[in-house]
Amino acid sequence: MWPTVSSDGVAAGEDQSLERPFGHDIDPRKLFAWAGVTASWPNRTEPGGTRGLDDYLTRDFSHNIGAEIMGRNKFGPQRGPWRDDEWRGWWGDEPPFHMPVFVLTHHKRASITLSDTTFHFVDGDPATVLAQAREAAQGMDVRLGGGVTTVRAFLDADLVDTLHVAVSPVTFGSGLRLWNSPEQLLDRFHLEVVPSPSGVAHHLFWRK
Amino acid sequence: MWPTVSSDGVAAGEDQSLERPFGHDIDPRKLFAWAGVTASWPNRTEPGGTRGLDDYLTRDFSHNIGAEIMGRNKFGPQRGPWRDDEWRGWWGDEPPFHMPVFVLTHHKRASITLSDTTFHFVDGDPATVLAQAREAAQGMDVRLGGGVTTVRAFLDADLVDTLHVAVSPVTFGSGLRLWNSPEQLLDRFHLEVVPSPSGVAHHLFWRK
Numbered sequence: 001m002w003p004t005v006s007s008d009g010v011a012a013g014e015d016q017s018l019e020r021p022f023g024h025d026i027d028p029r030k031l032f033a034w035a036g037v038t039a040s041w042p043n044r045t046e047p048g049g050t051r052g053l054d055d056y057l058t059r060d061f062s063h064n065i066g067a068e069i070m071g072r073n074k075f076g077p078q079r080g081p082w083r084d085d086e087w088r089g090w091w092g093d094e095p096p097f098h099m100p101v102f103v104l105t106h107h108k109r110a111s112i113t114l115s116d117t118t119f120h121f122v123d124g125d126p127a128t129v130l131a132q133a134r135e136a137a138q139g140m141d142v143r144l145g146g147g148v149t150t151v152r153a154f155l156d157a158d159l160v161d162t163l164h165v166a167v168s169p170v171t172f173g174s175g176l177r178l179w180n181s182p183e184q185l186l187d188r189f190h191l192e193v194v195p196s197p198s199g200v201a202h203h204l205f206w207r208k
Numbered sequence: 209m210w211p212t213v214s215s216d217g218v219a220a221g222e223d224q225s226l227e228r229p230f231g232h233d234i235d236p237r238k239l240f241a242w243a244g245v246t247a248s249w250p251n252r253t254e255p256g257g258t259r260g261l262d263d264y265l266t267r268d269f270s271h272n273i274g275a276e277i278m279g280r281n282k283f284g285p286q287r288g289p290w291r292d293d294e295w296r297g298w299w300g301d302e303p304p305f306h307m308p309v310f311v312l313t314h315h316k317r318a319s320i321t322l323s324d325t326t327f328h329f330v331d332g333d334p335a336t337v338l339a340q341a342r343e344a345a346q347g348m349d350v351r352l353g354g355g356v357t358t359v360r361a362f363l364d365a366d367l368v369d370t371l372h373v374a375v376s377p378v379t380f381g382s383g384l385r386l387w388n389s390p391e392q393l394l395d396r397f398h399l400e401v402v403p404s405p406s407g408v409a410h411h412l413f414w415r416k
Contacts, residue, residue, distance in 0.1 A: 050398070052400035056264055063268075190258070194402065
């Protein structure tokens, strides 16, 4: 998940499905338009793209990252025990991670490797999973890839050092919220809000 | 050179010396204070540092860079033929480049290797030197490391794809200028000006 929420803090709908990975009310193209027009957007198929502020933040997304932790709902729309091991994520045979990925789930499943990405399915509290990911990252940083429920769990456990959230100039009204207001984090984090000409406001948090 | 100029466009004084690498009127600590307080500042000796916008731009400085081109005046205060091969740059035995560096000079000198940095001394027009650096960069980008005379020469030859200049809230009045006004570049470049809470205005240019 790209770290983007609407101006009312919503990152995804509650009714995720195979057809609408972000829920039926949320069009991810609206949320991610700011990143999609940059030169560094990983899914870019034609040359070109902007090289301004949004591009710096888009290409920084993978800078010095050695492992990712993601929630099960980012990996796929299924719930409960893994009935269908055929599901190998949204991303086809060449996932855009190129590193070990730890998928949070209460249900056992063997690791799978697709190209240079290996998905490990892990059950455990945030601190335990972070320790596993940190070891896999071999000295590089661990990225918390989302979704919003996962980010909130790690924030609640006070395991987040830095956080970049792009707040898009759209409102969704209902859905899964990262926050009611970014001010909720100010007791523990410094915050810089950097408005981009694209209309997105980049919220850059780091631990006090 | 960190890509920083004063609000009146000055990047260095005209009377560079061993004691004052930026000329006697220019205190580099003033120009580079914005980068020096970030977590990613390469010369940082203690932990900590800010992790906001300035930090993103500081750490991007080396992102995907495979070779640097620098003017002779960045390499050292000497002029004319190399009388003293003892001079091996300002940076000691472990220069912070970690890549091939092409030093522009009209005077012959053999390449020198210090740790994982090799300095090549090259004479040629900007296009020729860029072709050499591009080959050495092995598919990564070439950074134009400064000083200001070198950057201007490559801009004049229309060989610059992107340019990041941090404009500091200080004025120097006289000295070597990158520009009279950033508007001089708008015929060929897009420009985003992103003010940082530190007081620096990041000027991000990319080719139209």
